[in-house]
Amino acid sequence: MRVLTVGIDIGGTKIAGGVVDSDGRILDKGRVDTPADTAELAAAVVAMARSYIDRYDAVAVGVAAAGFIDKAQATVIHAPNIAWRNEPLKAVLEAGIGRPVTIENDANAAGWAEFRFGAGSTVDDMVMLTMGTGVGGAVIIGGRMFHGGHGIAGELGHMRFTRNGLPCGCGQNGCLEQYASGRALQREAGAIADSGGIGETLARARSEHGGLTGHVISELILAGDPGALEALRRVATALGEACGGFQAVLDPELFVIGGGVAQLGDILLEPVRLAYETSLPGYGERPVADFAIARLGNDAGLIGVADLAGREA
């Protein structure tokens, strides 16, 4: 008998939900806008979950969201985009849904999906870095999701990348996500556009499109524009350097790189690998990790949290 679970990924603007089987396949999915009010948000998640349960007889529900989730995976300690502060989200949702609910950090859920069904399915020890607006992290240790002592480990985007660095929304400065995210790529591309020389094409594109979106920069990278490639190289180098440090601490077999920037594939991975090898303590005297691009795209969060829910059900 196949077991179905519901996965729901709460983003800052959209809630994505779906029904997932035990092989990580999505049988049905949909999305709604994310309400700003927390009560309305919970009601929207409950309604989405109930509608899938009614139609597919799903046994459990997984809910992923950005934020610090406690070790019991019951309470959202703090969320950056939603007004949850010590919110007992598991209990709130279980009361409305009437099925077991598993809650998980969204970057962790995406990493778990890649580990189970995507780029990491052949290893036991994996680190995932999601290069989106920020940099999300997930750590799989010995085939298990790593949560740390308080539930909030693997915030790899907030590892300090350099001292006295750029300010970060977390209250710190120099965090990796200020140097290796999609937003960092935009910042670097803008700086190169300002500088003339190899930035001329970027500057022209910025005038034409009214700004340098990730899409515009990616098109220029794929077209081989030197300025756009230089912006990518800077961001990729930062990510690779940081992976050298993560290797010293976590020693994974594999780094999986996801998020919008990762759609560039090998054009991204090549300078990442170079910077990683150049930054690895004891290089030449130790086993090194492989790098791979994530395979499950934007669905990774809901697939991963649905799978986690199925394991607990």
Next chain:
Amino acid sequence: MRVLTVGIDIGGTKIAGGVVDSDGRILDKGRVDTPADTAELAAAVVAMARSYIDRYDAVAVGVAAAGFIDKAQATVIHAPNIAWRNEPLKAVLEAGIGRPVTIENDANAAGWAEFRFGAGSTVDDMVMLTMGTGVGGAVIIGGRMFHGGHGIAGELGHMRFTRNGLPCGCGQNGCLEQYASGRALQREAGAIADSGGIGETLARARSEHGGLTGHVISELILAGDPGALEALRRVATALGEACGGFQAVLDPELFVIGGGVAQLGDILLEPVRLAYETSLPGYGERPVADFAIARLGNDAGLIGVADLAGREA
């Protein structure tokens, strides 16, 4: 019936060995010089182990050494101070000793001892940093020694602390151990001595003693000398900043600080804690870790590896 095991800690200059009971108590111990030749070194370890086994009927032997040890804990991939390169140390020693031998990285062994019998005995998730000549690291996750995907995780002293930083013996630059070790304390004290002002006492001590040893600096710190305290503050700040980053990645409940510098106790921990809180992503919105000074001193390595050997026997 009490179970006894032998623990042997191979250092760069001395091999320390002892017989340890299942409560981590040392019943007997001794030390010999470390031979430079690897065959003589193995023979010295075998002789030391055999002498304890003959006298105490110990059931297993643990051997700790600096270096990268493979995931099977059988082979030393690379050691910094001993000419082991892919050395099948477990097999070599078991052939000579005739008892099961467990090999473990020395910083890991010391961390394990603190976790089992020392400052970390009340938590499940702990990070130990040993401030010796370098900075050693050990990570305990969910009550288990963390080894990573290739066996060499937890090299916390080689996490990059700052970009374009001081060169390190590992081939990298900017490694934490260049900023937060006993050697870093000596370097900072020397720089302050050179600068006049608050460095005058340090400069005078340097002339009197022919150099600034850790012992001389510690005496001045304990006497309240402003220059020596400033040197300590710099090193403690580096360590605390790094702990903020380790919190983001590993989220431990407790940091245990060991090594020679840690003998300063609260004088060290106070600035470490301050820098940690100042460097913690999401401070005020998350649980924080405690800090403690290691309790087992130089015996931690042999106690820890003896305990690990007992668990595998």
